[in-house]
Amino acid sequence: MLSKSQFQLSQNEELAPRSELAGVYELIYTFSRSAERQTRDYPGADYLSFTYKGSQLFFSICDGVSGGFAGYVAAKFIGDQLIKWSQHQKATFENVADLEKQLSEALQVWTKDGTELVNSTPLLLNDDETGRAFMERRRKLGSQTMFLLGILDTEKDSAFFAGLGDIRMFVKYNNMKPDFIVGETKSRWSTLDGQIGSMWSKSYKLSEIDCFTIYTDGFEQFSNNPVPIQAKSELRSIALPKDDVTVFSIKSSRKKKIQHQSVSPKYQIKEDYIIFDKVNNDEWIRVFVEDDVLEVANSKLFLKEDFKSAGKGQLKYQVVGEKTQPSEVKLLKLEGQREEPELPTNVRERRKPVVNPPIMPNPVNPVPPRSRHPVAEKNKNIGWLKFFGVSGLTIALVGCITAYYFFLQIRRQTEEIQKLNQQIATQQVLLLEYKTVPTITPVLTIPPTITETSTPVNILFECVTQEDGLQVFKTPDMASLPIYIMPANHKFIVPQIPEDENAQEWIFINDPEISFDGWLKKQDLDLARICIPKQ
Amino acid sequence: MSDYTKLATSDTPAHYIYVLDASGTMGNNLDGKKRAEWLSDALEHALDSMIERSYTDELYHPRYRISVITYANKVDATLTNNGFIDVKQFWDAGIPQFNPGGDTNTNEALKKAYEILENLLSDSHVRKNCPAPLVCHVTDGEYNTGGNPMPIAEKIKKLRCDDGLVLFQNLFITDGLLATPIKNVNSWAGFTSSNAEQYFKGDRKDYAVTLFNMSSNLPRSYASVLQDNGFGLDVGSRMMYPGTSFELIKLALVTSMSTPFRDQASESE
Numbered sequence: 145m146l147s148k149s150q151f152q153l154s155q156n157e158e159l160a161p162r163s164e165l166a167g168v169y170e171l172i173y174t175f176s177r178s179a180e181r182q183t184r185d186y187p188g189a190d191y192l193s194f195t196y197k198g199s200q201l202f203f204s205i206c207d208g209v210s211g212g213f214a215g216y217v218a219a220k221f222i223g224d225q226l227i228k229w230s231q232h233q234k235a236t237f238e239n240v241a242d243l244e245k246q247l248s249e250a251l252q253v254w255t256k257d258g259t260e261l262v263n264s265t266p267l268l269l270n271d272d273e274t275g276r277a278f279m280e281r282r283r284k285l286g287s288q289t290m291f292l293l294g295i296l297d298t299e300k301d302s303a304f305f306a307g308l309g310d311i312r313m314f315v316k317y318n319n320m321k322p323d324f325i326v327g328e329t330k331s332r333w334s335t336l337d338g339q340i341g342s343m344w345s346k347s348y349k350l351s352e353i354d355c356f357t358i359y360t361d362g363f364e365q366f367s368n369n370p371v372p373i374q375a376k377s378e379l380r381s382i383a384l385p386k387d388d389v390t391v392f393s394i395k396s397s398r399k400k401k402i403q404h405q406s407v408s409p410k411y412q413i414k415e416d417y418i419i420f421d422k423v424n425n426d427e428w429i430r431v432f433v434e435d436d437v438l439e440v441a442n443s444k445l446f447l448k449e450d451f452k453s454a455g456k457g458q459l460k461y462q463v464v465g466e467k468t469q470p471s472e473v474k475l476l477k478l479e480g481q482r483e484e485p486e487l488p489t490n491v492r493e494r495r496k497p498v499v500n501p502p503i504m505p506n507p508v509n510p511v512p513p514r515s516r517h518p519v520a521e522k523n524k525n526i527g528w529l530k531f532f533g534v535s536g537l538t539i540a541l542v543g544c545i546t547a548y549y550f551f552l553q554i555r556r557q558t559e560e561i562q563k564l565n566q567q568i569a570t571q572q573v574l575l576l577e578y579k580t581v582p583t584i585t586p587v588l589t590i591p592p593t594i595t596e597t598s599t600p601v602n603i604l605f606e607c608v609t610q611e612d613g614l615q616v617f618k619t620p621d622m623a624s625l626p627i628y629i630m631p632a633n634h635k636f637i638v639p640q641i642p643e644d645e646n647a648q649e650w651i652f653i654n655d656p657e658i659s660f661d662g663w664l665k666k667q668d669l670d671l672a673r674i675c676i677p678k679q
Numbered sequence: 680m681s682d683y684t685k686l687a688t689s690d691t692p693a694h695y696i697y698v699l700d701a702s703g704t705m706g707n708n709l710d711g712k713k714r715a716e717w718l719s720d721a722l723e724h725a726l727d728s729m730i731e732r733s734y735t736d737e738l739y740h741p742r743y744r745i746s747v748i749t750y751a752n753k754v755d756a757t758l759t760n761n762g763f764i765d766v767k768q769f770w771d772a773g774i775p776q777f778n779p780g781g782d783t784n785t786n787e788a789l790k791k792a793y794e795i796l797e798n799l800l801s802d803s804h805v806r807k808n809c810p811a812p813l814v815c816h817v818t819d820g821e822y823n824t825g826g827n828p829m830p831i832a833e834k835i836k837k838l839r840c841d842d843g844l845v846l847f848q849n850l851f852i853t854d855g856l857l858a859t860p861i862k863n864v865n866s867w868a869g870f871t872s873s874n875a876e877q878y879f880k881g882d883r884k885d886y887a888v889t890l891f892n893m894s895s896n897l898p899r900s901y902a903s904v905l906q907d908n909g910f911g912l913d914v915g916s917r918m919m920y921p922g923t924s925f926e927l928i929k930l931a932l933v934t935s936m937s938t939p940f941r942d943q944a945s946e947s948e
Contacts, residue, residue, distance in 0.1 A: 184738060210735040269737040274771055278734055 150195040152224065153390075155187040155216050161379035167196040168298050172393040174379045178362065178386060186268060189289075190360050190388040191219040193227050199299040202230045205311055205390055207360045209288035209332055213279060217265050218258065218287035222333050225254050226293045233295060236302050236347075244345040247293070247306055251339045255286075258335030262287045286336025290327070292358055298350055298396055306345035308332050312363075315348065316355040316372040356394045362387030683898035685810040685842040686939050687742040693810045693938040694763055694799060696746040697722065698788050699777065700818035703751070705852075706779035707819070710924065714819050714852045715777040717928050723774045725932035729766045732940055741765045742940060746795050750788035751781030752824065762795055784825035785818065793835050796845060806840045813846040815935040816893075819853055819922070821886040832893045843898070849890040850931040852922030855881050864926040865909050869897065869916025879921075887921070894919035897934070904937040 149166065153159065159175040177188035189208035194201065204226040208215020229250050233243060265287075267279055290309020296302070305313065308331040315323035331341030355372040362385050373379060373393040687693035699722075705715040729743040744763040748756045756762075758775060792814050800806050814835060822828055838845040858880045861867045870878055875891040894917045902914040910930060920931035 180738060186736060186738060189736070211732075215736060267737060272737075272739065274730065274767060275734060275737055275739055278731060279737055 149197055151193065153190075153192040155189075155191060155220065156185075158182070161376045163376040166194070166201060168199060168396060169196060169201045169296070170395040172373055172376050172379070172391075174389070174391050176385055176389045178388050181388065187216040188388045189215040189219055190362070190390040191216070191223040191289075192390050192392060193223045194392075195227055195231070199297050200231075201294070201296040201394065202227050203294045203392065203394075204230075204291055205358055205360065205392055206289045206291040207309065207311055207362075207388070207390075209290070212285060212288040212334075213262060213282035214265055214287050215289055217262060218289035218333065218335055219291075221258055221261055221287075221335070222251075222254065222289055222291055225250075226291065230293060230295045236300050236304075240304060240345050240347045243295075243304060244306055244343060247345075248339055248343060251308075251333055255335055255338045259286065262335045286334045288332045288334045288340070290332050292327075294356070294358070294394075296350060296394065296396070301350050303348040303350045303353065303356070304345070305347070306343055308339060308341065308343050311358065311360055314355075314357040314359075314372050315353060316357070317352055318354050320352070322372070350396055354395065357391065358393070359391040360387075360389060362389040363391055683811055683843045683846075683900045684939060685808065687810055688940070689740045689742055691809045692742050692744045692765075693936070693940075694744050694746070694805070694812040695935055696748065696792050696795060696812065696814045697935070698748045698750065698792050698814060698816045700783060700785070700788075700820075701749040701751045701777045701779055701781075702783040702820070703780050704783075704820050705777065709852065709854055709922075712925075713779070714922075715779050717922075717925050718817055718852065719774060719776055721925070721928040721932045724929055725936050726766055726770050726774065728933065729936050730770055733767065739767065741767065743936065745769055746792075747775075748788055748791050748795075749777060750784055750791075751779070752784055753781075754784065754787045754791045756791055756795065763799065782824040783818065783820055783822045785816075785822040785828040786825040786831060789814075789816070789828050789831040789835060793831055793838075796835060796838055800838060800840055809840065809842065810938045811840055811842040811845060812838075813848060813935055813938075815848045815850065815932070816890075817850040817852065817922075817931075818890075819851070820883070821889075829889065829893065836893075836895065844895070846895045846898070846918065847893060848918040848920070848931070848935055849894050850920045850922050850928065851883075851887055851890050852928060853883050854923050856883055856887055856921050856923055861921075861923075861927065864924075864930050866911045867930075869912040870919055871913050871916045875917075887919075891917055891919045900939045901934065901937040904939055905934060908933065908937075910934075 153175055155177075158177060159173070161172065161174040163170070163172040165171075171194070173192060175188065175190060175192060176182075177186075177190075180186075181188055189210050191206040191208070192203070194203035196202070204223040206219035206223040208217070208219035212218075229247070233246065262283060265283075267276055269275060290307070290311055292305065292307035292309075292311040292313065295304045305325075307313075307325075307327045310327050310329045313323075313325040315325070317323075325344070325346065327344050328341055331339075331343065334340055355374055357372045373391060374395070379391060685691060699718065701715065705718070706713050708714075709717060726745075729745075733740050733742050743766040745759060745766050746756065746763045747758045747769070748754060749758070759769065796812055796814070799812060832847060835845055836847050856879055858878055870891065872878075875888040876884075878891070879887040896915045897912055897918050899914045902912055902916075905912050910933070912934065918934065920927055920934070922928045922931065
């Protein structure tokens with residue numbers, strides 16, 4: 145019986161993207177068998193296991209070798225062994241070599257039990273005589289798996305990782321360029337031979353790390369351009385992959401000082417969205433339903449439909465810090481261009497699919513009910529002055545002066561209200577353009593020779609609205625190239641192609657199917673600038 | 680792109696044609712065993728490897744299709760229904776034992792291979808997506824009926840698909856052929872020079888040179904797969920192999936099926 149602080153993946157079923165607080169760690173993870181294994185109801189070769197207690201988190205991710213005997217067996221076996229073993233180790237930033245040596249020895253010891261397990265494992269597909277003969281031959285050679293082990297401890301400010309094989313790890317630092325680790329493909333653990341090939345190991349100071357994202361090689365969309373997974377919603381596109389996919393992302397909650405935390409009722413539920421009143425525009429918040437972390441975003445507004453996947457429970461949020469602006473992307477206004485009205489902050493933040501437009505058009509009534517601006521609300525009762533008649537010239541004169549004074553006040557405030565309403569109206573007009581996105585004609589024109597940043601081209605996407613309401617923009621023939629698209633309405637030029645991690649003002653495409661959750665506007669796409677980094 | 684990099688998968692299987700000499704001389708002994716028996720053993724080894732590569736876990740992926748043509752006086756391609764069949768289907772029917780007898784009509788056999796290839800490449804899916812087909816010709820002596828096979832061999836080598844020209848490989852089973860014996864098959868780099876004369880000796884030398892000139896160069900992708908299997912054949916070496924020992928016969932058959940395929944360690948297809 146597993147306790148609440150332990151998790152062992154079932155290799156026979158898919159695991160929808162999940163996020164949760166595990167002690168002082170915030171975890172996001174998912175698992176999907178390959179399409180073929182799902183179809184043929186065969187166990188997945190990937191395996192994920194973790195446990196946490198106090199300041200510590202222990203986890204293992206394994207990828208069984210399908211070219212050997214029942215890779216799923218070795219994956220589960222070694223995954224569980226690693227978790228048990230790691231809980232007795234004293235991992236610190238300094239003793240990496242010792243840990244690696246001890247792990248190598250343990251890997252050899254486990255071959256005995258591993259071999260016994262393999263010998264007692266029945267074949268699952270019985271109707272293929274040739275297949276059975278080949279599998280029995282493989283059985284004698286043992287079952288093999290790759291693995292990645294992690295031991296994290298916030299009190300020791302230490303994170304230790306070791307691995308055999310090509311399970312990948314993306315390390316996002318707070319203030320440094322990220323690490324991306326891929327082990328040797330041919331390294332693995334065998335129930336017959338123990339460790340095969342060389343092991344890698346590495347340790348980090350946990351306080352220097354923003355996020356670790358570990359995934360098996362089936363996660364194709366990150367093969368070329370890995371990025372950290374920081375919200376559950378970023379995993380929604382995984383479905384029927386060619387190979388098993390396991391993704392496991394870790395943030396340590398303690399490194400960010402929680403500024404304030406709120407529970408119900410400090411939010412308002414509107415028709416289509418939920419707004420967290422106390423959050424400032426430039427703050428990042430983490431939204432929970434009970435302990436399930438639903439989203440992390442720099443927005444105070446969330447669509448109600450985003451909460452559908454969450455279970456029932458208390459809605460609450462934490463403010464975890466202010467948005468960090470990219471420092472290396474310079475924004476330069478083009479001369480002679482009219483300045484556009486400023487959009488809400490989250491309209492320009494395009495790399496966070498979780499963030500939604502602040503006002504969603506109602507499909508029945510395309511113009512959302514216009515809420516009165518607070519200033520307007522305050523002044524709506526200031527209208528007519530009641531002039532009390534008092535006889536006498538002096539009093540009449542005083543009255544006239546007073547009336548004129550109030551008249552001036554009212555006129556000034558009326559002008560202010562009109563100005564504010566005009567701004568609100570301007571914003572609404574802009575926001576309503578979201579509705580035009582699904583009607584974009586599926587045409588894509590990309591001059592293949594573009595290698596620099598500033599050539600404007602027309603680019604249109606095919607937009608498909610999926611069953612779950614997610615809008616997917618298809619960009620044919622752009623599967624392998626990393627491409628940046630700069631929305632036309634930003635009126636800036638980029639002097640150089642930014643680093644991936646700094647390209648927050650850009651839409652980043654590394655897959656023919658990408659999702660923006662309704663973030664693209666037609667005007668962005670019609671006149672977007674597109675650039676393909678030099679290879 | 681024509682660089683022999685397309686992968687052998689269920690959707691894009693590799694196609695190999697084995698053109699096997701079953702003339703009377705294949706009944707002669709080599710190292711205490713009939714040449715035909717060595718060939719049968721080597722073929723079984725190659726097919727075994729193909730099937731092994733086709734299983735990921737317990738799931739079979741039909742990524743290899745073969746055609747077998749035997750020839751003596753006449754040509755017979757009925758083992759594979761005058762076309763290609765999945766390698767497991769061929770395996771399940773049992774590895775054939777060849778009964779040597781008759782003359783050596785190489786020309787007719789290669790014409791049959793050309794016909795089968797032409798038919799295969801008329802399929803646009805195969806032409807665009809599958810790895811380039813390979814012809815593996817196994818013989819122990821010069822043709823003595825049916826005419827010179829060189830022209831049809833050249834014609835076969837001009838057939839192409841998106842992955843590259845059709846590859847042509849020769850295995851010449853005979854003894855006393857090599858000017859310098861090959862001591863270690865695994866580390867042998869292959870016939871790397873274009874000067875074939877230096878490699879051969881004896882009364883079969885001229886025909887060995889003919890087969891050498893008939894053979895394609897080993898693609899980089901093949902060399903890479905062979906390297907993974909412990910063989911050191913150089914990229915660009917001539918795909919002509921002297922069958923002076925069982926190890927070399929096996930090497931030739933293993934080479935014939937070295938189309939790159941999805942990494943079994945990480946790909947369940």
